[in-house]
Amino acid sequence: DQQVKQNSPSLSVQEGRISILNCDYTNSMFDYFLWYKKYPAEGPTFLISISSIKDKNEDGRFTVFLNKSAKHLSLHIVPSQPGDSAVYFCAASEGAGSYQLTFGKGTKLSVIP
Amino acid sequence: ETGVTQTPRHLVMGMTNKKSLKCEQHLGHNAMYWYKQSAKKPLELMFVYNFKEQTENNSVPSRFSPECPNSSHLFLHLHTLQPEDSALYLCASSLISGDSYEQYFGPGTRLTVT
Numbered sequence: 001d002q003q004v005k006q007n008s009p010s011l012s013v014q015e016g017r018i019s020i021l022n023c024d025y026t027n028s029m030f031d032y033f034l035w036y037k038k039y040p041a042e043g044p045t046f047l048i049s050i051s052s053i054k055d056k057n058e059d060g061r062f063t064v065f066l067n068k069s070a071k072h073l074s075l076h077i078v079p080s081q082p083g084d085s086a087v088y089f090c091a092a093s094e095g096a097g098s099y100q101l102t103f104g105k106g107t108k109l110s111v112i113p
Numbered sequence: 114e115t116g117v118t119q120t121p122r123h124l125v126m127g128m129t130n131k132k133s134l135k136c137e138q139h140l141g142h143n144a145m146y147w148y149k150q151s152a153k154k155p156l157e158l159m160f161v162y163n164f165k166e167q168t169e170n171n172s173v174p175s176r177f178s179p180e181c182p183n184s185s186h187l188f189l190h191l192h193t194l195q196p197e198d199s200a201l202y203l204c205a206s207s208l209i210s211g212d213s214y215e216q217y218f219g220p221g222t223r224l225t226v227t
Contacts, residue, residue, distance in 0.1 A: 002155070032214045043117070043203050043218030044156075089156070093214045099144060099163070099207060101216060103156040 003027045004092050006104035015113050019077040023090030023104055026071065030092040034101065035064060035075045038087045047088075048075070052095075080111045115139050117219035119204050125225045126194065134189040134222050136204030144209045145187040146216060147179060150201040162187060163209060194226045 005024045013019045023033075031052035036044035050057040050064045050073070057064050063076045077084055090104040117138045126132050138145065147159040159173045162181040176198075178190040187204055201223050205216040 004155070034215065036218075041220070043119075043205075043220045046215045046217060049215060095214065099209055099214060099216075100158055100161065101214070102158075105153065105155045 001026070002104075003030075004090055004102050004104040006088075006090055006107050008107050009105070010108040010110070012110045012112060013080045015082055015111055016079045019075075019080045019084065019109055019111065021075040021077075021088050021090075021107050021109065023073050023075075024071060025073075025092055027092070027094070027102070028071070029094045030102075031095040032093040033064070033066060033073050034091045034093075035062075036089040036091060036103075037084075038089065038106070044089055077109075080109075082111050082113050085109055085111045117204060117206055117217055119202075119219035119222050121222060122220065123223045123225075125227060126191070127227055128194060128196070130194075131190070131192040133191065134202055134204075134224075136187040136189075136219055138185055138187075138204075138206035138217070138219075140206055140208075140217060142206035142208045142217070143184050144207045145181060145184070146205040146207075147177075147187065147189050148203040148205065148218075150203060150221070152200075156203065160189075191224075194224075196226050199224055199226045 034049040035047040038044040066073045087106040087108045089106045091101040120135045145162045148156045160179045180188040201221045203221045204219040207216040
């Protein structure tokens with residue numbers, strides 16, 4: 001049973017427009033969420049995170065939104081750039097001393113010049 | 114060297130071979146992890162070491178044997194693997210402290226079992 005779900009395997013966006021990547025989770029014990037970006041032949045790179053006490057966290061072009069009641073989070077990238085083309089993974093932790101991360105399957109983002 | 118390094122980057126081995134994957138972190142972290150990434154599957158956590166002590170073993174077959182001699186080095190010893198063990202093996206590290214949960218990954222070892 002997948003506890004972290006990324007239902008869109010792929011997404012294509014025009015350069016300069018907004019990219020929205022979605023993630024749903026089923027485990028109500030999760031209280032810390034992270035997004036990772038992965039290029040081919042490289043390991044995942046930490047991008048941005050959010051604690052369950054917040055509903056938004058922003059870092060430059062990247063914003064993560066958390067809707068706890070819907071068990072849903074999203075990553076917004078604006079404006080999208082060709083260098084953003086990668087696989088994006090959503091991950092979650094139960095926190096409170098549990099440092100294990102549960103990952104989704106990833107969404108492949110393609111930003112078209 | 115900075116960050117998390119893994120060697121080798123690619124490995125082809127037969128089912129009767131014994132090999133080891135190596136991971137080294139230069140971040141001053143105190144926890145290290147092995148993950149397996151198979152095609153079209155989420156990253157699967159295999160082992161967790163916290164201050165050199167193994168704290169998690171997620172039902173991994175005994176043909177995978179981890180070793181953590183110190184907080185900077187992590188090994189995964191492989192023996193009598195099966196073709197379905199072919200995957201990308203990722204090492205990660207983190208700093209266990211307060212509310213920090215970010216893990217930092219190495220580039221991975223692409224393993225092919227023939």
